[in-house]
Amino acid sequence: MRYVIIGNSAAAVGTIEGIRQVDGAGSITVISDEAYHTYSRPLISYLLCGKTTEERMKYRPDDFYEKNGVTLLLGRHVCAIRPEEKTVLLEDGEKIAYDKLMVATGSRPFIPPMEGLEMVKKRFTFMTLKDAKTLEAALTPKSRVLIVGAGLIGLKCAEGIHGRVGSIAVVDLADRILPSILDAEGSSIVQRLLEAKGIVFYLSDSVRQFLPERALLQSGKEIGFDVVVIAVGVRPNTELVAQAGGKVSRGIAASDCGETSLPDIYAAGDCCESYDITTGQNRILALLPNAYMQGEAAGIAMAGGEAHFKKAVPMNAIGFFGLHMITAGSYDGDAEVLQDSEGNYKKLVTKDGLLKGYILIGNVERAGIYTSLIREQTPLAAIDYQLIKEKPQLMAFSRKQRAEKLGGMRI
Amino acid sequence: MKKIYVNEKWCLGCHLCEYYCAFANSGESDMVKALKGIEIHPRIRIEERGNVSFAVSCRHCDEPLCVKSCISGALTEENGVISIDPEKCVGCYTCIMACPYGAVMPSENGAIQKCELCTKNAGGLPACVKGCPNKAIVFEERAV
């Protein structure tokens, strides 16, 4: 069996580890246009602020490919998939044959048309290790950095470069920061913290025009800058599958074991959709844990095993300057906010007797217990919800449930 | 494989497991030197309410969500034991978000910490198991 994987990040690693759980012998070829050993993309901001190194941010150990019998084709670009002859075509003309193909092509930064942007010399995106390195090379202690986008990527970038540049300004069309993961109150808590660190926000605003060394905003305000980072969002890399005739909606359509509409072609990670159990919709969940688990399930399926990734839940764990926050699920439902005197913020969202989502800022202790309520769709009537609302705890479950969870019951 | 199991029926809520855990992972050879005057950060934690108490530590799941979710590759599974490489961990707490048991927690140095079945300290029988006065915490094979 010849397995070919396009991509070399979390979904690809998940696929390799999934395949090897079932098939120890088949050949695995990984093709990536990046020239690096697999690394963790979310760590690039930690790299900039010195919390990790290029060596430590490797997603798997140095001997990972060797141990798993993987042939690496790094720095090579796939330009087409030919499902009819079961090959992929590389840019340099080489054809690689596959029996099972994994498309884990991820996503790329979305750069909206902005007047004058092409004239800005120091303009960057913030997604790959290469992005981080080129950005870092351009920074000086005096740099005035303008970040377009107050989402996860933009703000992690801001944190990463904080302290090594002169100033940081963030512009976003939305009226608050981190709108994809936080509610208004949560956003303002985090915004206050970031502002206290000297980061300046221009919200409900956007760049009308980039001029030399300054940006003119829709509101009429002007921001002086010499480095701009575009972090307004990402777009899935679906083209290979689309061109090969595979079904693509927002992302590549894939079953819960990763099958695309094309025979023997699978997809996983940020390039494809998964079924969000909290909303009941197929959507792109561009999250590393999701990518890995999707990839792993697909890998097992590719090798003939039985695996399904059915419990996709949007979730994020992130921190800024030591303030941690964990969020999960959807916020469509009855919300209850609990705030304590120490400034910890908690919002729990319930609907139809289930926990649908939550936001924790500050105290994130044992958040996974909440996540599991969402993931397992535990009826809240079956537990002591009042108790678990106070803080995540197994005490809220019945003795019997606990015995099963903790394996304390002799079976 | 042998794992730590907690039998709630026999847990006395004495918290000794927490102290033996903290001691075992302190690197000190004397408990007093290790724990006197400090706030402990054990990897096993007692939950208690009224007359019910039980200890919670890593279950070393067969399908470890923490390992699968770890964004840095710092959490790994080997021979059934899930361990953390504090050098690689950046303290993003994705594992805390993922663990259904609440058994992963921040350590004092920014990385996370979790029960590693005492494989990285003096070893042998896990310290909480050894220290439990009522055999409420056991280390055994169980077909669950």
Place this chain on the structure above:
Amino acid sequence: MPIDFLYPEYEVVRNADRCIACRVCERQCANEVHFYDPENKRMMSDESKCVNCHRCVSLCPTRALKIVKTDHTFKENASWSGTNIAEIYRQAGSGGVLLSSMGNPKQYPIYWDHILINASQVTNPSIDPLREPMETKVFLGAKPSKIQRDDAGRLVNNLPPGLELQVPVMFSAMSYGSISYNAHESLARAATALGTFYNTGEGGLHEDFYQYGPHTIVQVASGRFGVHKAYLEAGAAIEIKMGQGAKPGIGGHLPGAKIVGDISKTRMIPEGSDAISPAPHHDIYSIEDLRQLVFSLKEATEYKKPVIVKIAAVHNVAAIASGIARSGADIIAIDGFRGGTGAAPTRIRDNVGIPIELALASVDERLRQEGIRNHVSLVIGGSIRNSADIVKAIALGADAVYIATSALLALGCHLCRNCHSGKCNWGIATQRPELVRRLNPDVGCQRLINLVTAWNHEIKEMMGGMGINSIEALRGNRLMLRGVGLNEKELEILGIKHAGE
């Protein structure tokens, strides 16, 4: 506030250098001696509440604690000891009968410690129990006086029902109520594993423990609590309790506060009602009456089970035993004055009854003289502290021994003698669920098995030394014993020679 004439008996000594303020002492003390002072971040104690049970000492992970007897003294003299003075203060304050737990602690002679065991030299060589078979199995019950044969000359099995013990040790009566569910489970499982018996006492048999019936002796006492047909049938033997070494001549009293839940159900009395066992059996005023009860019980169980009659060792014990041996009982159990109890009036415990060693020797001698020793087996209890005591008891004429205090010690009891408070920190003499939980029967059962197994090894060693390879050959073999420091009368009663003779 009236003057408190009593100074705390113990002092809690905490080594501040070693204490890490883990608060296990505080969490584990049901008497609430220890507490944490958050202001000074250190542990404190109120020693007036301390009963010296050592729960805190045993669990302290840094050995920062010890309990010492206070050296504060009254102005004592030979007559007016501190105890005597304190008891007067206590009674002058309360107007009540003093209550105590466990056995007689007074300085009466302990004859076991004045008896020495023989060993073979040169002739009648000693036996190595690790290399040669050694039998400690005991059969309890009446033995037929004649061999019977049928017309064809074949042996007729005319053995009355009895008990087969793999070791000459049984766990004596402790009721469910006086001790906890987990203590009972530990005893029941250990008895089963050891091939011996435990005893329900007068508390009935919890339905969970019917499974251990073949290793259970069910007791019928003066209150008849928990006695019904299934109960009698569940046990391997039935014991009629006439008396108890710790409190001869009086009954029992389990306060209504302890008659809760399963205890009420098992005893078959309403929750909250006092369980009062009368001093006498109100239907027994003579050996003939006793015989009626013995045979009622036998009749009820179709003559399939041996009946034990248990009495306290009192002055004319030999004559009483002789009567019992003629009552149809298969086994006589005699309980010495050092036997334990969950609660007894202090004066009774400390002043009534006689030492078991003397009682045993005189009963065995009397039954032999009357030619009825084979009608019954003799089981003695009430102060067996180790395997040497057992060897001496058997050589004095016992078939087997009962242990209870030793068994409780194995379970963790520290003889703090506060059973009557119901706050046993070791989960033994308590019914409070959070305390009962402290005795995990998996642990308790194993410790009991360990103890009895160890003793059995030692018994074999001592038997081997004497050149005896069957415990049957040791029974009543008083030539194997010598007394030291005993007077002529004592030696005469014990039926042994003085060392050197």
